[in-house]
Amino acid sequence: MRILHTSDWHIGRTFHGVDLQMDQVRVLAEIAALVESEQVDVVVIAGDVYDRSVPSADAVRACNSALVAIRDAGAIIVATSGNHDSPARLGAGADFAAAGGLHLFTTVAGIAEPVQLADQHGSVLFYGIPYLEPDVCRREMGVPGARTHADVLTAAMERIRQHAAAQEPGVRSVVLAHAFVVGGESTGSERSISVGGVETVAAGVFSGVDYVALGHLHSPQVIDHPVRYSGSPLPYSFGERTHRKGVWIVDLAADGLADVRLVELTPVRGLSQLTGTLPELLADPIHESIEADYISAVLTDDVRPVDAMRKLQERFPHAVRVEWERPGGNPELRYRDRVRGRTDSEVVSSFLADVRSEATADELKLVEDALSASMAETRG
Structure with missing residues (x-):
């Protein structure tokens, strides 16, 4: 059986205010073409199909068109919901969709109810673990503590292993999950899935299955040979400008995983970061090759240029971000740089220490509880 592993489509996303839908339509059409050329049997989408819990009508139409193209190319589709998706909305009509070859995992109840497909070697079970918010699902998962x-992913995998162990010998298994696995590298464009440093999961949690198709992180990554992130099909931040976006082509043989290879996707539009004075950026011929890229520019003029974005867009029509950096300025004074890479609770703790005194352990616990409640309310 041949599987194409993709994730994090984020249909409906904007990039510094620019609508990416046409870029997404193009890259998803390329994935559909790969299904046909590679003779793929199953496409797995490991979460974050949409960028918002309430996608626009245009985003829904673009998604439906992509799914239809993949199905017409000959593949069954198996997908889970991610932390950006609304499980209820994505999973609406799931039973009806399954009859047409689109299988959606969006509920806790469905974790141990796999899609069973077959090839010449026998059955392959596809289990889907939707994004699990501990505070919301722990009781339904049977782990109230x-x-x-x-904790919740361990419980989910225990259900899956128990179900798989009850099958006939030789049955192979694939798990889709949306999580931040230890060893993965984030790019900055992923939305944090927790506060307080409790979002990561050890790769060993997913032991005992033939392949684990992960979503959430936006670059293709190998955590362990059978445990991989496909990454997003498009770059969604300038931190991803050097990524080689792609999909994994996974081959299962009679005894399990046989081969995995990355097939790179054609970049729709490059991303470039430029630094210099406005006259330099407008005149330097070295930038001719990137004039059609999405551009992020840091201007170093002695005086902040007037109407800089409009002037940049005369040469770089897809310039989306411009920043003026005062020459000789102290970057340590820039708040954005000071908090980069720090968790929400660390930022709050540092603030308290600056304006008052070091926070006590009880105070930090209150801060983390408040942040968790705020994020849960936002997701709801």
Whole structure:
């Protein structure tokens, strides 16, 4: 059986205010073409199909067109919901969709109810673990004391292993999950899935299956040979400008995983970062090759240029971001740089220390509880 692993489509996303739908339509059409040329049997989408829990009508139409194209190319589709998706909306009509070859995993109840497909070697079970918010699903998962993503994912995988162990010998298994696995590298464009440093999950949680198709992180990554992120099909931040976007082509043989290879996707539009004075950026011929890229520019003029974005767009029509950096300025004073890479609770703790005194352990616990409640309310 041949599987194409993709994730994090984020249909409906904007890039610094620019609508990416046409870019997404193009890259998803390329994935559909790969299904046909590679003779793919199953496409797995490991979460974040949409960028918002309430996608626009245009985003829904673009998604439906992509799914139809993949199905017409000959593949069954198996997908899970991610932290950007609304499980209820994505999973609406799931039973009806399954009759047409689109299988959606969006509920806790469906974790141990796999899609069973077959090839010349026998059955392959596809299990889907939707994004699990510990505070929301721990009781339904049967682990009322769970506080972390590792706790609820461990419980989910125990259900899956119990179900798989009850099958006939030789049955192979594939798991789709949307999570931040230890060893993965984030790019900055992913939305945090927790606060307080409890979002990560050990790769060993997913042991005992033939392949684990992960979503959430936006670059293709190998955590362990059978545990991989496909990444997003498009770059969604300038931090991803050097990524080689792609999909994994996974081959299962009679005894399990036989081969995995990355097929790179054609970049729709490059991303480039430029630094210099406005006259330099407008005149330097070295930038001719990137004039059609999405551009992020840091201007170093002695005086902040007037109407800089309009002037940049005369040469770089897809310039989306411009920043003026005062020459000789102290970057340590820039708040954005000071908080980069720090968790929400660390930022709050540092603020308290600056304006008052070091926070006590009880105070930090209150801060983390408040942040968790705020994020849960936002997701709801």
